[in-house]
Amino acid sequence: xxxxxxxxxxxxxxxxxxxxxxxxxxxxxxxxxxxxxxxxxxxxxxxxxxxxxxxxxxxxxxxxxxxxxxxxxxxxxxxxxxxxxxxxxxxxxxxxxxxxxxxxxxxxxxxxxxxxxxxxxxxxxxxxxxxxxxxxxxxxxxxxxxxxxxxxxxxxxxxxxxxxxxxxxxxxxxxxxxxxxxxxxxxxxxxxxxxxxxxxxxxxxxxxxxxxxxxxxxxxxxxxxxxxxxxxxxxxxxxxxxxxxxxxxxxxxxxxxxxxxxxxxxxxxxxxxxxxxxxxxxxxxxxxxxxxxxxxxxxxxxxxxxxxxxxxxxxxxxxxxxxxxxxxxxxxxxxxxxxxxxxxxxxxxxxxxxxxxxxxxxxxxxxxxxxxxxxxxxxxxxxxxxxxxxxxxxxxxxxxxxxxxxxxxxxxxxxxxxxxxxxxxxxxxxxx
Numbered sequence: 001x002x003x004x005x006x007x008x009x010x011x012x013x014x015x016x017x018x019x020x021x022x023x024x025x026x027x028x029x030x031x032x033x034x035x036x037x038x039x040x041x042x043x044x045x046x047x048x049x050x051x052x053x054x055x056x057x058x059x060x061x062x063x064x065x066x067x068x069x070x071x072x073x074x075x076x077x078x079x080x081x082x083x084x085x086x087x088x089x090x091x092x093x094x095x096x097x098x099x100x101x102x103x104x105x106x107x108x109x110x111x112x113x114x115x116x117x118x119x120x121x122x123x124x125x126x127x128x129x130x131x132x133x134x135x136x137x138x139x140x141x142x143x144x145x146x147x148x149x150x151x152x153x154x155x156x157x158x159x160x161x162x163x164x165x166x167x168x169x170x171x172x173x174x175x176x177x178x179x180x181x182x183x184x185x186x187x188x189x190x191x192x193x194x195x196x197x198x199x200x201x202x203x204x205x206x207x208x209x210x211x212x213x214x215x216x217x218x219x220x221x222x223x224x225x226x227x228x229x230x231x232x233x234x235x236x237x238x239x240x241x242x243x244x245x246x247x248x249x250x251x252x253x254x255x256x257x258x259x260x261x262x263x264x265x266x267x268x269x270x271x272x273x274x275x276x277x278x279x280x281x282x283x284x285x286x287x288x289x290x291x292x293x294x295x296x297x298x299x300x301x302x303x304x305x306x307x308x309x310x311x312x313x314x315x316x317x318x319x320x321x322x323x324x325x326x327x328x329x330x331x332x333x334x335x336x337x338x339x340x341x342x343x344x345x346x347x348x349x350x351x352x353x354x355x356x357x358x359x360x361x362x363x364x365x366x367x368x369x370x371x372x373x374x375x376x377x378x379x380x381x382x383x384x385x386x387x388x389x390x391x392x393x394x395x396x397x398x399x400x401x402x403x404x405x406x407x408x409x410x411x412x413x414x415x416x417x418x419x420x421x422x423x424x425x426x427x428x429x430x431x432x
Contacts, residue, residue, distance in 0.1 A: 092178055092353070096344035099351055100133035102147055103156040104334070106368050107207070108134060119363045123354045129347035149341030153348040156206060156336045159194035160239060160420055163405030166202050171337040173200040178349055181356040185373045188397055193404045193411060195335050203335030204352050205373035207364060209389065210331035210400045211235065211243055213324040214306045214314075216296065223247040223327050226303050227274045233295045233304030234275070236285040238420070238427035239403055242330045243305055244271040246401060250328075260330060260401055262410040268418045272426050285431050296321050309369035312388040331400040333373065 101108060110131070111118035124130050133152070137143045140161040147155055149170050157165060165171045176182045182190070185205050195203030213223050224247040226232055234240055245260035248270055255267050263271065284301055286292040292310060295301045297319065314321035336355055342348045354360055358379075361372035366381035371389035378386035390396035410417040 092349045093346045095127055095129045095347045095350055097128065097130060097347070098132045099129045099154070099344055099347040100152045101131055101154055101351070102135050102137070102143065102152045104143070105136045105138055107156055107334070107364065108136065109363075109367060110134070117363070117367055119360050123351065123360070127347065127350045127354065129344070129350055149339045150343070151341075152339050153342040153344050154336055154338060154351050156334055158334050159192070159332050159403040160405045162194045162203055162335060162337065163407065164420075165337060166197055170340055171202055172340040172342070173202060174204060174338050174352065175349075176201050176204070179204065179353045179356050181353070181358065181374055181376070184358070184376045185356070186375060186397075189333055189373050192333055192335075192402050194333070194402070203337050204356055205333050205335050206355060206361070207368060207370035208331060208333035208373060208402075209307050209309070209370050210329050211240075211305050212308060212311060212329055213327065214296065214304050214311055214321050215324065216299070216302050216321055219322075220303060220324060222250060223324070223329070224251050224274075226305060227277060229303060230278045230280040230282040231301045231303070232278075233284040233286050233292045233301045233306065235292075235305055236287045236431060238423040239330070239332070240305065241268065241271045241275065241423055241427060242401070242403065244274045246328055246330060248274060259404075259411060259413075261404050261406055262413065262417045263406065264410075264415070264417055265422075268422065268426065272430060276430055279430070307369075308371075308388040308390075309385070312369075312384065328399050328401060330403060332403040334370075 108120060109117045110120035120131055120134070135146065135152075137146060140158050143155070143157060144161055144164065147157075147165070147170065155165070155171070162171075182204065189205040189208065190201075192203075192205065195201060195205065213220060213226055220226070223243065226234070227244060227247065234243075239261075241263075242260040245257050245263055245267060248255055248267070249257040249260060252270065255270055257263065257267050282300075284291060284295045284304070286295065286304075289310070292304055292306050293313065296304060296310075296314065308323070311321065311323040336352055338345070338348050338352065356374060358372075358374050358376040361374045361377035362380060362382040364370075365372040365377060365385045369385055371385060371391050372378065372382060375392060378391050386392070404411060406418060406420045406423055408417055408419045409415070
């Protein structure tokens with residue numbers, strides 16, 4: 001994926017989505033029209049983090065909020081693996097008055113893109129912390145290049161970048177006992193390896209989605225069919241190699257693939273070979289939601305790796321595109337992290353508390369088309385998004401292998417695996 005990355009398609013900007021696919025087929029929708037070039041949207045987060053640093057990882061330092069009260073009996077400084085939601089150990093101190101934020105396009109809105117789409121003003125009014133810097137990027141690569149701990153208080157990276165920030169000590173452990181709604185995030189999302197290191201929590205889950213196989217016509221036998229034809233759409237990101245690895249997990253048991261995001265050199269070779277086997281001019285490597293929507297709407301592809309957002313959009317448009325509903329799939333969750341160099345740690349904690357709340361996540365989910373991490377946000381304007389993601393359906397969620405940054409030590413499990421720089425190079429060689 002290039003530096004522009006797959007853009008997020010604002011669900012809010014697609015209020016007329018019932019007829020969108022038909023409009024695309026007729027050539028009446030442009031990226032400057034119903035889907036703006038601002039990027040955003042939900043439909044597809046950028047997935048391309050910068051290569052990991054070659055230096056030795058340093059331990060994360062801690063940005064500690066001021067305390068108004070003394071911790072009570074039995075309080076802890078953070079959760080352990082069995083108790084991810086401890087009782088509050090203290091309250092957040094007085095806010096410093098300002099906050100600096102780095103996030104993706106569409107993940108934080110304050111009314112400038114569309115009147116009424118604003119979940120910054122209510123945060124400012126309720127906390128007294130004014131967002132004086134709000135920088136938004138289109139890809140994880142751009143975020144990695146821009147983020148400096150002393151320049152921002154909070155950042156919302158995707159999992160492949162989150163692991164790098166933790167390893168380099170650029171983000172600090174979070175005392176989740178200070179976050180009112182953290183307990184409402186399902187344990188499966190609280191325990192994601194991309195947000196934790198041992199007993200320490202480094203990320204608060206925000207928005208998530210899954211990579212489904214969509215199809216027209218004959219139902220595919222399984223995810224492996226995505227790689228048996230040239231006329232398919234595949235998301236343009238190195239992390240798509242995990243989808244190929246997941247297919248091989250079922251068809252090549254001799255490879256002994258366990259975690260599709262932690263691959264040995266032999267397993268990575270097999271995943272690359274599978275993706276490249278039927279590569280050709282008919283294949284669509286999509287970066288923007290409009291690309292995959294147009295590919296299906298114009299019958300250019302019959303299969304594609306896409307999101308629940310896309311499946312719902314086609315259903316509302318009356319298009320004959322369905323999702324493979326009984327196969328394992330990859331997924332990912334973006335999180336909010338605390339900068340190790342936060343100049344305003346109290347306002348940063350107030351932001352983490354606010355952004356985990358049902359109100360904030362409901363607004364973000366409705367706007368982006370991505371599922372909220374807080375299950376209590378699944379109502380009102382976010383109901384359709386949650387329904388599309390089967391939020392609350394534990395059996396559906398069990399099918400999802402959530403992304404984590406590939407690492408040489410196989411995610412701490414031992415052994416010799418390939419890291420994200422290896423994946424990035426192999427993907428670049430494949431698609432360019």
